[in-house]
Amino acid sequence: MADxxxxxxxPPLALHVPEPQFRPGDAVDFxxxxxxxxxxxxxxxxxxxxxxxxxxxxxxxxxxxxEGKAQGPWNPRLDADRLRAMLRHMALTRAFDExxxxxxxxxKTSFYMKCTGEEAxxxxxxxxxxHDDMCFPSYRQQGLLIARDWPIGDMMCxxxxxxxxxLKGRQMPIMYSARDAGFFSISGNLATQYPQAVGFAMxxxxxxxxxxxxSWVGEGSTAEGDFHSACTFASVYRAPVxxxxxxxxxxxxxxxxxxxxxxxxxxxxxxxYGIAGLRVDGNDILAVYAATLWAAERARGNHGPTLxxxxxxxAEGHSTSDDPSKYRSAxxxxxxxxxxxxxxxxxxxxxxxxxxxxxxxxxxxxxxxYVRDEGRKAEALGTLHDGLSQPFTTMFEDIFxxxxxxxxxxxxxxxxxxxxxxx
Amino acid sequence: xxxxPETRAMNxxxxxxxxxxxxxxxxSEIVVLGEDVGFFxxxxxxxxxxxxxxxxxxVFDTPISECGIIGVAVGMATYGLRxxxxxxxxxxxxxxxxxxxxxxxxxxxxxxxEYTAPITVRTPFGGGIFGGQTHSQSPEGIFTHVAGLKTxxxxxxxxxxxLLISAIEDNDPVIFFEPKRIYNGPFDGxxxxxxxxxxxxxxxxxxxxxxxIPLGKAAVVRAGEAATLLCYGTMVHVALxxxxxxxxxxxxxxxxxxxxxxxxxxxxxxxxxxRCIVLHEATRTGGFGAELAALVQERCFYSLxxxxxxxxxxxxxxxxxxxxxxxPGPVRLTQALKRVMEG
Numbered sequence: 001m002a003d004x005x006x007x008x009x010x011p012p013l014a015l016h017v018p019e020p021q022f023r024p025g026d027a028v029d030f031x032x033x034x035x036x037x038x039x040x041x042x043x044x045x046x047x048x049x050x051x052x053x054x055x056x057x058x059x060x061x062x063x064x065x066x067e068g069k070a071q072g073p074w075n076p077r078l079d080a081d082r083l084r085a086m087l088r089h090m091a092l093t094r095a096f097d098e099x100x101x102x103x104x105x106x107x108k109t110s111f112y113m114k115c116t117g118e119e120a121x122x123x124x125x126x127x128x129x130x131h132d133d134m135c136f137p138s139y140r141q142q143g144l145l146i147a148r149d150w151p152i153g154d155m156m157c158x159x160x161x162x163x164x165x166x167l168k169g170r171q172m173p174i175m176y177s178a179r180d181a182g183f184f185s186i187s188g189n190l191a192t193q194y195p196q197a198v199g200f201a202m203x204x205x206x207x208x209x210x211x212x213x214x215s216w217v218g219e220g221s222t223a224e225g226d227f228h229s230a231c232t233f234a235s236v237y238r239a240p241v242x243x244x245x246x247x248x249x250x251x252x253x254x255x256x257x258x259x260x261x262x263x264x265x266x267x268x269x270x271x272x273y274g275i276a277g278l279r280v281d282g283n284d285i286l287a288v289y290a291a292t293l294w295a296a297e298r299a300r301g302n303h304g305p306t307l308x309x310x311x312x313x314x315a316e317g318h319s320t321s322d323d324p325s326k327y328r329s330a331x332x333x334x335x336x337x338x339x340x341x342x343x344x345x346x347x348x349x350x351x352x353x354x355x356x357x358x359x360x361x362x363x364x365x366x367x368x369x370y371v372r373d374e375g376r377k378a379e380a381l382g383t384l385h386d387g388l389s390q391p392f393t394t395m396f397e398d399i400f401x402x403x404x405x406x407x408x409x410x411x412x413x414x415x416x417x418x419x420x421x422x423x
Numbered sequence: 424x425x426x427x428p429e430t431r432a433m434n435x436x437x438x439x440x441x442x443x444x445x446x447x448x449x450x451s452e453i454v455v456l457g458e459d460v461g462f463f464x465x466x467x468x469x470x471x472x473x474x475x476x477x478x479x480x481x482v483f484d485t486p487i488s489e490c491g492i493i494g495v496a497v498g499m500a501t502y503g504l505r506x507x508x509x510x511x512x513x514x515x516x517x518x519x520x521x522x523x524x525x526x527x528x529x530x531x532x533x534x535x536x537e538y539t540a541p542i543t544v545r546t547p548f549g550g551g552i553f554g555g556q557t558h559s560q561s562p563e564g565i566f567t568h569v570a571g572l573k574t575x576x577x578x579x580x581x582x583x584x585x586l587l588i589s590a591i592e593d594n595d596p597v598i599f600f601e602p603k604r605i606y607n608g609p610f611d612g613x614x615x616x617x618x619x620x621x622x623x624x625x626x627x628x629x630x631x632x633x634x635x636i637p638l639g640k641a642a643v644v645r646a647g648e649a650a651t652l653l654c655y656g657t658m659v660h661v662a663l664x665x666x667x668x669x670x671x672x673x674x675x676x677x678x679x680x681x682x683x684x685x686x687x688x689x690x691x692x693x694x695x696x697x698r699c700i701v702l703h704e705a706t707r708t709g710g711f712g713a714e715l716a717a718l719v720q721e722r723c724f725y726s727l728x729x730x731x732x733x734x735x736x737x738x739x740x741x742x743x744x745x746x747x748x749x750x751p752g753p754v755r756l757t758q759a760l761k762r763v764m765e766g
Contacts, residue, residue, distance in 0.1 A: 203503070
């Protein structure tokens with residue numbers, strides 16, 4: 001019998017802890033990244049069975065080529081007015097982000113998150129969905145609200161927790177809720193919206209309605225159990241839902257390898273669930289639009305859910321609370337092989353003869369002024385540190401439909417204690 | 424012309440089944456989902472026959488994913504449905520905590536009323552069936568601690584039906600704990616005696632039709648002058664049994680709803696008796712009994728003749744073969760009552 005104390009002659013095990021390609025100060029070279037050719041990926045029928053779609057999650061659907069021309073079967077062939085509307089929504093999203101980021105830096109609010117570089121993933125999706133389709137966003141989908149023409153002044157009031165904030169100063173900045181825009185209340189807990197979107201879609205299907213649902217998570221939170229639950233339920237009930245994964249490469253300081261990107265693509269998660277999976281160039285708004293429209297048609301035809309990985313890049317920090325230069329190379333943004341979504345659509349419109357630099361410059365100026373004017377109006381209703389805009393007692397409201405005795409008592413106690421303390 | 428509502432003897436399972444059936448018949452937005460609840464009718468048979476009657480779009484099986492069950496229920500509620508998910512055992516509810524605590528409970532507040540979650544989560548809880556650590560727990564204290572959740576626990580068939588209908592019709596999320604030891608008959612804690620069926624119990628005469636018992640209202644199930652016993656679920660029957668055995672003239676209050684709590688009934692009773700024992704099967708530390716004891720001393724301190732006692736499960740997992748040593752039964756309550764009466 002072997003002596004249990006004898007030294008093992010087996011090779012030592014090794015733990016693999018992923019490490020990103022580039023850290024601060026590193027020269028960046030994305031030459032090894034295979035982005036494929038624009039127009040090269042076939043577009044299957046939206047009723048195709050999922051097992052016939054298994055190559056798509058490993059491809060990259062691209063429409064716009066380096067010259068700004070739309071190529072191949074995924075070209076949605078949108079008219080110039082629609083293209084200009086999408087360009088304007090992306091530009092407005094960017095201008096809004098710039099303004100609110102500055103407002104946070106000026107101390108007017110506690111927190112902000114930009115979506116710079118990812119505008120196409122929201123704006124393109126919003127244009128492809130019907131207006132009454134229900135969106136269950138994560139925290140970086142402000143482009144959905146803007147593309148659905150939701151008033152940016154309302155968003156600003158939420159960010160400032162001021163007297164115009166419909167959410168009564170209860171939520172951190174950017175945790176919007178806009179039922180009239182089909183935009184679900186944003187949770188700070190990640191991926192919880194995924195099974196909720198599936199449930200909405202199941203309800204719509206059970207009722208014989210025609211509305212579908214869509215949800216968004218970052219690649220990092222695909223690691224949450226909610227992601228697995230959502231994909232399982234979506235598959236089991238063939239829920240009419242579009243499950244978007246915004247792979248922007250970074251989850252705060254953790255690169256996508258910590259969610260499994262070294263081993264496979266996020267779109268390929270779909271294969272295990274037996275649902276359709278698409279992987280698209282998330283900085284190409286025509287590809288985002290086309291993929292979303294394909295998934296929406298598939299859902300509306302009762303052919304089930306689609307998981308779409310939007311391959312993009314988070315050009316800025318996670319939020320105002322982190323400094324990306326501390327954990328990644330500053331060169332990444334400039335060398336990103338899929339470019340910038342606003343610049344690419346602009347280039348396309350110019351190539352079509354439907355746009356020019358002067359018009360673009362005028363649009364940017366107009367939007368900056370619009371955002372500034374809306375900002376002034378919102379700030380006139382107060383900013384976070386101007387003093388509280390909501391009566392204290394509102395804190396105890398909306399816990400339940402009717403206020404039970406213990407909350408009434410606590411509200412009264414708070415007021416009495418403040419009064420007794422002379423404040 | 425008014426007629427007496429038709430009643431028949433039901434056990435708790437039948438009463439719960441009737442509540443679901445009646446509620447679903449009145450409101451087409453109510454859906455029932457959970458593991459094994461469809462064709463099979465649930466492992467305890469609470470949903471038996473509902474799928475055949477109300478259809479697969481309204482009563483259906485789910486994957487084994489409590490997170491998914493509650494998550495999709497929140498989404499269905501957002502659509503406008505009124506979901507009644509079943510979590511097969513309360514011990515399995517933990518994977519759903521984020522969806523309950525961070526989502527269902529907070530939705531009304533964080534959206535300032537734009538979105539709500541009128542969801543009733545039914546789940547069997549409590550021990551006494553040799554279910555060991557994973558089929559015996561009483562996690563109500565986890566949920567009473569969460570702002571935005573209501574917690575309801577019936578102790579008999581009549582209440583189970585009336586409370587469940589109220590819970591389903593309530594516009595806030597409700598955790599509806601069903602004490603599974605008394606599904607088939609009241610249980611006074613004497614595990615070595617023959618099981619009593621519900622049939623002869625007065626609270627087992629249940630109207631066939633629709634009725635509600637309001638949430639937030641306790642029931643004085645035995646009036647008395649000597650001491651107040653605060654309890655719910657299975658422990659109501661333990662309290663009543665000890666009252667009979669000891670002859671002490673206790674007042675037994677079945678709380679029925681923990682949140683919102685019927686504080687008026689509690690206060691009135693303790694002011695009258697001057698003595699109070701809190702009972703529950705759940706572990707002691709940080710349990711709902713701690714909240715009850717705190718409320719009683721805050722509000723009735725000058726009426727108290729003795730320290731408030733807690734008769735609860737021990738701070739251990741529910742041990743399979745030793746469950747009767749864990750269960751806070753008549754022996755322990757009798758001794759606590761003696762201490763309280765001497766105090």
